[in-house]
Amino acid sequence: MVRRETDMAENKREPVLVLRGLRAGIGGVEILRGVDLTVHLGEVHAIMGPNGSGKSTLVNVLAGKPDYEVYAGEVYYRGRDLLSMPPDERAREGVFLAFQYPVELPGVRLREFLRAALDAVREHRGLEKLAVRDFNRLVQEKLREMGMDAEFLKRNVNEGFSGGEKKRHEIMQLLLLDPTLALLDETDSGLDIDALKVVAQGINRFRGPDKAVVLVTHYQRILNYVQPDYVHVLIDGRIVASGGRELAQELEAKGYEWLRQAAEAGRRD
Amino acid sequence: MTQAPPVYETYARRFRELEAGRSEPDWLRELRREALGRFLDLGFPTARRGNEPWKYTDVGPVARTVFGPPPARPPLPLERLRRTLPWRPTWRRAVFVGGRYRPELSHLPAAGEEVTVLPLSRVLSQGDDLLERHLARYATYQDDAFAALNTAFFSDGALVVVPDGAEPERPLHLVFVSPESEGPYVHYPRVLVVLGRQSRLCLVESYLGLGDGPYLTSAVREFYLGEGAALEHYHLLLEGEAAYHVGQARFYQERDTSLRSVFFGRGCAIGRNDVRVDLDGPGSEAYLHGLYVTTGRQHLDNYINIDHIKPHCTSRLFYRGVLDGESHAIFGGTVYVRPGAQKTDAEQEDKNLLLSREAEVDSKPALEIYADDVKCGHGAAAGAVAEEALFYMLSRGIGPVLAQTLLIKGFASSVLDEVRLPALRTQLDRLLVDSLPRLRTEE
Known part of the structure; x- marks a missing residue:
C-alpha cells in the first residue's frame, strides 16, 4: 500500500482540519x-473513490448538512470542535462547501444573495460592510475571473443556470x-474541458499558504489542472490509501478494485 | 323570516334611526330599504347550510356580536399613517377614520387634475347622476348578505370619477382607518370608481386597523371601467389582530379595458377578500395578483371570481400565501367561461408556503367552462420551505432568520414584482417581513 507521511510528520504548520x-x-x-484525516494550511487534499464510497457524505458532514448524523469521532477546525457549530457559523468561520448540485433559490436575486453572504462573513471577521460601489466592483471582478457576465446578478440564484454555469458560480462564491x-x-x-479549465484556474487562484482545499472527485482528470499535495482513496467509508499525486495516476491506470480487495484483505487480517 | 334574533332587531332598529336622520333622494332610500330587507331575509352566511362560498369561514362571531357605532372623531396624527402605509407626498389621498371622511388628513386632487374625488357623505343628500346610474349595480346585494348590509348602512366613502380620455398623473390613495375603541363597532366603507372611456387611473386602497379590540369593517367597492379604460389597482389589507373584515370588490369591464390589480393581505380574526370581475366586453384583460400572509390564529379567506361573459378576454389570477402559526387561509372562487365566450384565455394559480405544521390552507381554484374554443388552466400547491435551499444559504454564512427572510421574499416576489409604484414596493417588502414575527429577531 502506498503511504507517504514523512512530510506530514515534519509539518510545523497549523493543522486546519x-x-x-x-x-x-x-x-x-x-x-x-471511521475516517482519519489531517489537513494543514497550504495543502490541497484530493479525496478519490468510487461512487457510493462516502466522499460526498464526508464534505457534507463537515459543512453541517442537517440530514446527516454523526455517530462517533471528532472533527477539529483550527482547534475548535467543528461538529458543535451550526452550519452558518462554520461558514462564517471560514469553511466553504462548493455543492455538487448547487441549489436553485426561486425569487432570490444573485446580487442580494451574495450581498447577504458577504456581509455575514465580513461582519464575523470584524470588517465593515462594503459600500455598494465597492461591493459591485468586487463582485464584478470575481464574476469576470470565472468568465461570468454581470447580468447574472439580476438572475435568481442558480435558476436556469447551465451545469457549467452552476459550477463556475460556486467557485466564484x-x-x-x-x-x-x-x-x-x-x-x-x-x-466540458473548457469549463473545467476555468474552474481549475479559480481553485488555483484560491490556493495559498493560508488556505486549504479538500477536493472530492471521482476522476483523476481535474488533478491535471489542480495539483494536489495529497491523494486519499475512500472506499466503503474508510480511507484505504493515502499518497502523493502519483496515487491518482495509479488509480487512473488500475481503477479502484485492487484497492478494495487490498482493503478487504487488510480487514480480514 | 319567522322570528328575528335580537342581533337582527338591533340592525333593523339602527336602520330606522339612520333613515329618520337622513335626507336622501327617493331612489337611494328605496335602494337602502330593499337592501336591508335582503339582509334580514338572508341573514349572515352561517345561517344557511351547504353554502359553498362560505364553506371554510364561520362568521358566527360576527353574527353574534352587537356592534355599536365607531368612535366619533378620534384624534389621529398624520404621522401614524405615514409610518405604516405606503406614502408619497405627491400622491393624492382621501382618508376615512371609523367610516368618516377626515379632510384634515386628506389631500384631494385639485380642479384640473383629471380626476374628481368626492366624499360620499357630501354627495348622498343631493344625489348624483353617476351615483344613481352605478351604485349597487355591480355589487349586487340580492343574494349577498354583506353587500346588502353595507348598502343599507354606508354613510361615507369615496366617489371617484375619471372623465373620458383623462389620465391623472398622480396615484390616488384611499385610506380607511379602523381606530381604537372601547367596545366593538362596525363601519361601512363604500367606494364607487367610474372610469370614463379611454381613461386611466392608478388607485391604492388601504385598510388599516389601529386597535387591538374587535370591530367589523364591511367594505364594498365598485369599479366601472368604461370602454378602453385602464385601471392599475392596489389593495392593502392591514386590519387589527381582533378585526372582522369583509371586503368586497366588484370590477365591471366594458370592451378593451385593462385591469391590473395587486392585493396584499395580512390576516385578522376573520378576514374575507372577496373579488369579482365581470369581463363584459370583448378584448379586455384582468390581471389579479395577490399575496396573503397569516400568522398566529389569523384567518383570511380569498374568494375570487372572474366571469368571462364576452369572447376574446384574458384573465390571470396568481395568488401566493405565506402561512405561519396556527393560521388558516383559503383560496377559493371560480373562473367562469360563459357560453359564447370563445377565445377566452384564463389561468389561475395559488401557491402556498407553510412555515409551521399547524398552519392550514384550503386552496380550491375552480374553472367552469361552457365554451369550447378556450385556453384555460389552473393549479394549486402548498409546501414547506425547502430544506436544501435553506442549507445552501446557511452554508454561505447567512444566518437562519435572514436565510428564511430571503427565501420568503423570493417566494413572494412573483406577486410583488407586479407592483409598479416603487414606494409601494418598498413598503410591501417591509410589511411582508413585519407581518411574520419569526423574522423579526434578527437585523
Whole structure:
C-alpha cells in the first residue's frame, strides 16, 4: 500500500482540519466508518473513490448538512470542535462547501444573495460592510475571473443556470467569500474541458499558504489542472490509501478494485 | 323570516334611526330599504347550510356580536399613517377614520387634475347622476348578505370619477382607518370608481386597523371601467389582530379595458377578500395578483371570481400565501367561461408556503367552462420551505432568520414584482417581513 507521511510528520504548520475516527451516515445507516484525516494550511487534499464510497457524505458532514448524523469521532477546525457549530457559523468561520448540485433559490436575486453572504462573513471577521460601489466592483471582478457576465446578478440564484454555469458560480462564491477551508464536492463533474479549465484556474487562484482545499472527485482528470499535495482513496467509508499525486495516476491506470480487495484483505487480517 | 334574533332587531332598529336622520333622494332610500330587507331575509352566511362560498369561514362571531357605532372623531396624527402605509407626498389621498371622511388628513386632487374625488357623505343628500346610474349595480346585494348590509348602512366613502380620455398623473390613495375603541363597532366603507372611456387611473386602497379590540369593517367597492379604460389597482389589507373584515370588490369591464390589480393581505380574526370581475366586453384583460400572509390564529379567506361573459378576454389570477402559526387561509372562487365566450384565455394559480405544521390552507381554484374554443388552466400547491435551499444559504454564512427572510421574499416576489409604484414596493417588502414575527429577531 502506498503511504507517504514523512512530510506530514515534519509539518510545523497549523493543522486546519483534523478528523479522528469519524463515523456518520443518514437515518441510522453508517456511511463513513471511521475516517482519519489531517489537513494543514497550504495543502490541497484530493479525496478519490468510487461512487457510493462516502466522499460526498464526508464534505457534507463537515459543512453541517442537517440530514446527516454523526455517530462517533471528532472533527477539529483550527482547534475548535467543528461538529458543535451550526452550519452558518462554520461558514462564517471560514469553511466553504462548493455543492455538487448547487441549489436553485426561486425569487432570490444573485446580487442580494451574495450581498447577504458577504456581509455575514465580513461582519464575523470584524470588517465593515462594503459600500455598494465597492461591493459591485468586487463582485464584478470575481464574476469576470470565472468568465461570468454581470447580468447574472439580476438572475435568481442558480435558476436556469447551465451545469457549467452552476459550477463556475460556486467557485466564484469561493473567491468572493474567501474562506480558509474549501470543500469541493465533485466540482469537476459534468464539465466540458473548457469549463473545467476555468474552474481549475479559480481553485488555483484560491490556493495559498493560508488556505486549504479538500477536493472530492471521482476522476483523476481535474488533478491535471489542480495539483494536489495529497491523494486519499475512500472506499466503503474508510480511507484505504493515502499518497502523493502519483496515487491518482495509479488509480487512473488500475481503477479502484485492487484497492478494495487490498482493503478487504487488510480487514480480514 | 319567522322570528328575528335580537342581533337582527338591533340592525333593523339602527336602520330606522339612520333613515329618520337622513335626507336622501327617493331612489337611494328605496335602494337602502330593499337592501336591508335582503339582509334580514338572508341573514349572515352561517345561517344557511351547504353554502359553498362560505364553506371554510364561520362568521358566527360576527353574527353574534352587537356592534355599536365607531368612535366619533378620534384624534389621529398624520404621522401614524405615514409610518405604516405606503406614502408619497405627491400622491393624492382621501382618508376615512371609523367610516368618516377626515379632510384634515386628506389631500384631494385639485380642479384640473383629471380626476374628481368626492366624499360620499357630501354627495348622498343631493344625489348624483353617476351615483344613481352605478351604485349597487355591480355589487349586487340580492343574494349577498354583506353587500346588502353595507348598502343599507354606508354613510361615507369615496366617489371617484375619471372623465373620458383623462389620465391623472398622480396615484390616488384611499385610506380607511379602523381606530381604537372601547367596545366593538362596525363601519361601512363604500367606494364607487367610474372610469370614463379611454381613461386611466392608478388607485391604492388601504385598510388599516389601529386597535387591538374587535370591530367589523364591511367594505364594498365598485369599479366601472368604461370602454378602453385602464385601471392599475392596489389593495392593502392591514386590519387589527381582533378585526372582522369583509371586503368586497366588484370590477365591471366594458370592451378593451385593462385591469391590473395587486392585493396584499395580512390576516385578522376573520378576514374575507372577496373579488369579482365581470369581463363584459370583448378584448379586455384582468390581471389579479395577490399575496396573503397569516400568522398566529389569523384567518383570511380569498374568494375570487372572474366571469368571462364576452369572447376574446384574458384573465390571470396568481395568488401566493405565506402561512405561519396556527393560521388558516383559503383560496377559493371560480373562473367562469360563459357560453359564447370563445377565445377566452384564463389561468389561475395559488401557491402556498407553510412555515409551521399547524398552519392550514384550503386552496380550491375552480374553472367552469361552457365554451369550447378556450385556453384555460389552473393549479394549486402548498409546501414547506425547502430544506436544501435553506442549507445552501446557511452554508454561505447567512444566518437562519435572514436565510428564511430571503427565501420568503423570493417566494413572494412573483406577486410583488407586479407592483409598479416603487414606494409601494418598498413598503410591501417591509410589511411582508413585519407581518411574520419569526423574522423579526434578527437585523
